[in-house]
Amino acid sequence: MPTWKRNLIVCWFGMFVSGVGMSMLAPVLPLYIRHIGIDGEGAIAQYSGVAFGVTFIISAVFSPIWGIAADKFGRKPMLLRASLGMAIVIGCMGFATNVYVLIGLRLLQGVITGYATACTTLIATQTDKEHTGYALGLLSTASIAGSLLGPSIGGFIEEGFGLRNVFFITGGLLLIAFVATAAFVKESFVRENKKTINFKEVWRRLPEKNLTLTMFATFFVLTVALYSVEPVLTVYITGLTRHSDHIALIAGLTFSASGLANIIAAPRLGKLSDKIGVHKIMLVSLIAAGLLFIPQAFVSNPWQLMGLRFALGLTAAGLTPSVNVLIKKITPASLTGRVFGFAMSAGYLGVFAGSILGGQVAAWFGVRYVFLITGTLLLANAAWVYYRVYKKLNRPGQLAAS
Template structure:
């Protein structure tokens, strides 16, 4: 058997394993998060007057802790091993979900979510591992498939979470999520090997600077981190008001909850389908071009989304946004992977995850302020404007991104 075939089998096997892991991870998260307010009221005895406050505290506590811990775990990954950090995250996340199923008060649930933030880091570590194993000519499609898996898990999770909650009670969702993450832990221990650190690209500008100065001071990395944070702001600026806006457009329509959930998930369906295609496009035409194009098209359709006064046209625009939004993160990830070597990928993707968590904290606040003082339509306009702003920043630095 020749060396080329061995390498091909290894990266394909790694992609298959990590893709399954990402689906388990993402579905475990989304199986629970949409139902946290219900869990607080039904299982933990929080009254209606306090549930919104507790929901905000419980929801945001994870982001705060994980934003602090992600760069620390990333640095440890470069020193101790990326596989080891992925194993750590899987095991601790599994424990955190189990604890979530046995808590008896909202304060205990908050501490559990803080522990979950401390444990986080599985997604950036699996990204780092895959970017090292993937052949350079397959990097785009690999990252696109993983992003598609992340989105697919986000669609599957609420569906199973709702069914489990109705049939077995909400605590069962926590225990099933714990089991899924423990399975991830077992798979990582027995089937994934630590990726090599002496890969091609070690002489890249970002890598040679990476050990001498803060990664934040490297222009290419800084631009991608800021872009990742702002894209996360866009996601979280819209999500909190989306169901309310759909209800406003629907009026007295029957099965409103089902229809709202269906329209809410339409961008997820289209994203899961097209993320691998964007990865392939970036592989053939350049990831910088793919990033700029997906940012512009998604930004335009956010503007379009502010226009419809009917439910059907809004649903169509929601589906269209997913078609183009799905190209953003695979392109950012691929640019970071191309411009850095294996020796600093843990830190790079740890910082990117931290940037996303910061964006996730700021998005709902900004969206709430805009919706309250200007109206819900302006939230979509703000989201589109942010994406076009990022595209202009990328365009301005395009030559630097190509030459780095």
């Protein structure tokens, strides 16, 4: 088996588990916080919001730092650091005796993150040009599917094995990822610049500054869109199934629909982007995703919503890989880790902003408006990408042909 394929398999598993570890607390946190001594719905909701959001805010700060370390010391050491660190921290959450210890561990989880950044950089730099789109497309399914399926997986483990075992089992899977990374991932790393350069110097060396900023902004909007619905989806489904005793199960299936579709479509769209140009896949996917959000506001039963969420997953599969492939194309190899680190920061901020946006829009205007506003946001982003990316790269001799 080629080295790039072996690396891809190991990184896919590690990123999937990492994504699960970052998001699986969504349905579990309120129950666990009550379990360790907090009473009252208001207090539980308040502490749950802090415990869930603090990881992503801190991750946004530290992701570029670990990107710099990846360029300096290699990507495999960062994979080992992040997987082992998260295995220990998430496992320790199962021993938390009060909510402050739990929040502290969630904060520490954000500090030691960086597995996704190192994985993306490793695959982007160690895969030959002909397979880059396919590899990054497949890799993106791991993070997205892990994040989208995490709440369902957390709920399933809690129901079958108990609250504390959610953390122990997730930590154990990350430990397996650490061992697999140590044993099977191979990296040909040559440090190109022994002197650590500051942000101003990194910015000066970027050949496509405006295009890089456009990709950061696009990735931020994508994650806002993907996560704006997450905090209100169960509430929406409850309104659609007033007399059902299986709301949690239906909500889990609806969460999973887009993740499953993403796994199916992303490698295929990645291959297609290698053939016809990543800018074309990005633009069409943005338009299709924006349009598919709108009818979700008008469904009359959960099965219609589930079908639309599956279709959305098929189109969203062309978004994150397209951003990653284009960033890789326009970034010098010696700066890849740093730039992917900033991209991941934009994504983490998007997760936090999306969750806040969805909750606030639902509170002020109603849940259905979350889908309408999110769809409008994606269509506006598509227009921006058309003028800032598509028109530029569609010219003969531009990056699309490289």
